[in-house]
Amino acid sequence: SSTLASYPGQLRLTPKNPSHLDHPPFVRFPPFDTMGGASSFLAMLCIAGFLTCAWLATKISRAAGISSIVLEITTGVVLGPSVLGVVTPNYAECAYSRHHDCTVPSNAEALALAGESLGEELDELLHEGHCSVSTYLHADVSHATEDSHSTETAEDSHATTTTVDPHATTTTVDPHAATTAAATDSVADDHSTATATESTGHRRLSSSGVTYKSFTECLEKTCAAEVSHHCQLTPDFFTLIGHTGVAMMLFESGMHFDFEKAGQVGPKACVVAVVGTILPLISGSILTMFYGKPFMPDGVSVGTALAPTSVGIALRLLGEAKVLQQDFGQAIITAAFVDDILSLVLFNVLFSLTGEFHVMTVVVYPIVGIVFMLVAMAAAVKFWPNFINNVIMSRIPETNSKVSKKDEVLFLIMMILLVVYATFTYILGTHLWGCFIAGMSFACIDKHHWAHHVWVKQTKRATSWMIRIFFAATVAFSIPVGKLLSIEAFLKGSLMGIGPCITSKVLCALFMGPSRFVIGWAMVGRAEFAYLIAQMAAAANMIDDATFSIVIWALLYATIFAPFIFRKVLDRYVEQYCKEDIIRAESEGTVESPHEEYLER
Numbered sequence: 001s002s003t004l005a006s007y008p009g010q011l012r013l014t015p016k017n018p019s020h021l022d023h024p025p026f027v028r029f030p031p032f033d034t035m036g037g038a039s040s041f042l043a044m045l046c047i048a049g050f051l052t053c054a055w056l057a058t059k060i061s062r063a064a065g066i067s068s069i070v071l072e073i074t075t076g077v078v079l080g081p082s083v084l085g086v087v088t089p090n091y092a093e094c095a096y097s098r099h100h101d102c103t104v105p106s107n108a109e110a111l112a113l114a115g116e117s118l119g120e121e122l123d124e125l126l127h128e129g130h131c132s133v134s135t136y137l138h139a140d141v142s143h144a145t146e147d148s149h150s151t152e153t154a155e156d157s158h159a160t161t162t163t164v165d166p167h168a169t170t171t172t173v174d175p176h177a178a179t180t181a182a183a184t185d186s187v188a189d190d191h192s193t194a195t196a197t198e199s200t201g202h203r204r205l206s207s208s209g210v211t212y213k214s215f216t217e218c219l220e221k222t223c224a225a226e227v228s229h230h231c232q233l234t235p236d237f238f239t240l241i242g243h244t245g246v247a248m249m250l251f252e253s254g255m256h257f258d259f260e261k262a263g264q265v266g267p268k269a270c271v272v273a274v275v276g277t278i279l280p281l282i283s284g285s286i287l288t289m290f291y292g293k294p295f296m297p298d299g300v301s302v303g304t305a306l307a308p309t310s311v312g313i314a315l316r317l318l319g320e321a322k323v324l325q326q327d328f329g330q331a332i333i334t335a336a337f338v339d340d341i342l343s344l345v346l347f348n349v350l351f352s353l354t355g356e357f358h359v360m361t362v363v364v365y366p367i368v369g370i371v372f373m374l375v376a377m378a379a380a381v382k383f384w385p386n387f388i389n390n391v392i393m394s395r396i397p398e399t400n401s402k403v404s405k406k407d408e409v410l411f412l413i414m415m416i417l418l419v420v421y422a423t424f425t426y427i428l429g430t431h432l433w434g435c436f437i438a439g440m441s442f443a444c445i446d447k448h449h450w451a452h453h454v455w456v457k458q459t460k461r462a463t464s465w466m467i468r469i470f471f472a473a474t475v476a477f478s479i480p481v482g483k484l485l486s487i488e489a490f491l492k493g494s495l496m497g498i499g500p501c502i503t504s505k506v507l508c509a510l511f512m513g514p515s516r517f518v519i520g521w522a523m524v525g526r527a528e529f530a531y532l533i534a535q536m537a538a539a540a541n542m543i544d545d546a547t548f549s550i551v552i553w554a555l556l557y558a559t560i561f562a563p564f565i566f567r568k569v570l571d572r573y574v575e576q577y578c579k580e581d582i583i584r585a586e587s588e589g590t591v592e593s594p595h596e597e598y599l600e601r
Contacts, residue, residue: 046086050079054472069471069527069559073552076476083481091238092477094231102223104216109133112215122219125226131218221541228541242474245466246528247435248459250340251418254439255452256315257337258330259381265331268512272331273338276508276523280306281346283500288547291492297350298547301537304350305551306501308343309336310527310562317567318522321574328515328573332522335509339523344436345370347533348429351540365428372424373437380441388413388445407454410445414455417441432529467528475531478538479552480545489546493553501526501554502561518573524562526555 057075061068079086081093089098100121105111108118112133117123125131212218235243262269284306285299293299314332323329348369352361388410396406418438425434442451483489502524509519534555538548 046088047091050087050472051469053079054468057472058468067559067563068468069531070556072468072471073476073479073556076472077479077481077484080473080477082477082479087238087473087477092236092473094234094236094239096230096234097227100223100227100230102220102227104219104223108219109215118219121223121226125219125222130222131212131215133215225541228539232536232539238469238473238477241466242470243532245463245470246532247422247432248463249467249528250432250435251414251439252452252455252459252463253337253340254436255442255449255455256333257440257443258333259377259444261330262334262337265327265334269331269334270338272335272509272512272519272523273342276309276335276339276505277307277342277346279504279508280500283504284496287496287500291547291550293543293547297537297542298544300350301533301542302496302547302551303500304343304346305530305534305537306496306504306554307339307346308526308529308533309339309505309523310525310530314522314525314566317563317570321570323570323574323578326578328512328518331512331515332519335519335523340436340529341373343529343533344430344433348425348433350533350542351536352429361429369425369428369433372428373433376421376437377440381444384441385444385446403457407457410451410454411458414438414442414451432532470528471531475535475552478535478548480549483545483549484552486549489549490553493550494557496550497554497557501558505558514577515573518566518569521562521566521569524558524566526558526562530555530558 053075054072057071058068061071078084081087081089101119102121103119104122105118108122111118112126118126212221281300281303284303285295288299288302289295293302314336318329318332345366349362349366352358352365392409392413393406396409399405418435421434421438421441422431423434425431425437442455445451505523506517506520508523509516512519531552534543534548534551537543538545543551
């Protein structure tokens, strides 16, 4: 993938696309590019500056009392490769994409027929049978034959005579049409494996089962899909950190699932969660189709990205209002957690649908995952508390060290279970499902949330930075700025944000009585999981850049407006219905607030 190019006094390794090695703008001019020799100091300086700005974005947002997501993403977009270039593509793109060129020559068909090279990557695709130029030619001949035959039939209706006999049928066809048909049959005999999907107007040129309009399009998109696949397996550094942070946050979220309270408000909360998941999924898919995109995978990808709810926003505001223990407060928290579980199932199914339909990946694996989740939830209540407290911890001696032996052992158990559960659900479709289930396993260990305290003590700062990097780098760097800032993307994203993203969630609790709009607006908030689904769908080529930009706008609407409107609706409801209950709970000392460590993120 590289060639050695000599310069005065030095050798440089140059990839196929030299632009990927661009330095930040201020480094491209003397004396910066020659000072300090081959030192990495300037690269260190750029990354340090970027991380400092991302940290400041978080602090400014919290001081203003708003979600840090918007300002973190904005910081990443401005300082990323697409605008100022403080962070260069070297650190924002995976190595595989930088060293594999998917540019298709303008005369690709002629080169392929002549047996000449199209480039290393494209030649490999042809060798593996992904795209066949003979298939394209066969489809063209078939279309030409049909068009010619139709024209001849319309203009020279006397040239074709059909005589029907009770014992036999004789058909006399125009010689020109017969000759063309014979030629078509000859091509079909030579390329018996070629397939064309004439009913849709597309030719099936790829071995993956996806239909494309031309040989060139097949090469471009199949190569892009191959690059995307490798980049998901070995992502760039910032993407790897960001995805790790999301996995850790999902594990921590699972620890907050309250099985006892879920049993009290469970039925209605589950209905809210189901409606709140299905409405964005359906409405988002329909609106995406209205924008001219197919239902699969584009529509389903958009709908799935709009489905998750951020439980963190609801936890914070309910805790501040001191109504977390109210029935509607517990209904909100339970519905938000169940919504996340349903979204994880959807996420698993969505990424099982890439390519052709397979019963195992699309049907069997999700069912196995649901059964596994139910068994794991039962174990979280019946098995793990007794096993950890009475079997394991009873044998660990007490110590006076800063981190006790019991804390260390519990943290080790959490890490082992996290890896085991995540690995199992990874086989079924996505590791994130297992992360959440593993966290739920420690929700009942101790009434004083010992497991959560141990986890936060060990991972708090690391997770905070990883989530910050997820928004400022993983999400921000993947945003196509040109598409995002277009009027079309903004208008379509606004409609998507106001409709499927916000309104569908607000309407999910209409049957819940006076608290219906409080619960509905609580379900509107979006955080890392929704952005992750959108980013991964774009990385997997399940949605294009334009659609990804629309989804980002829609999610930003929910991220910006949900906390403000939810706070106003909540304050009005509390003043009208809950004031006396709060005063009584405060006098009895039974007011419970969510954990500060969790709310900080």
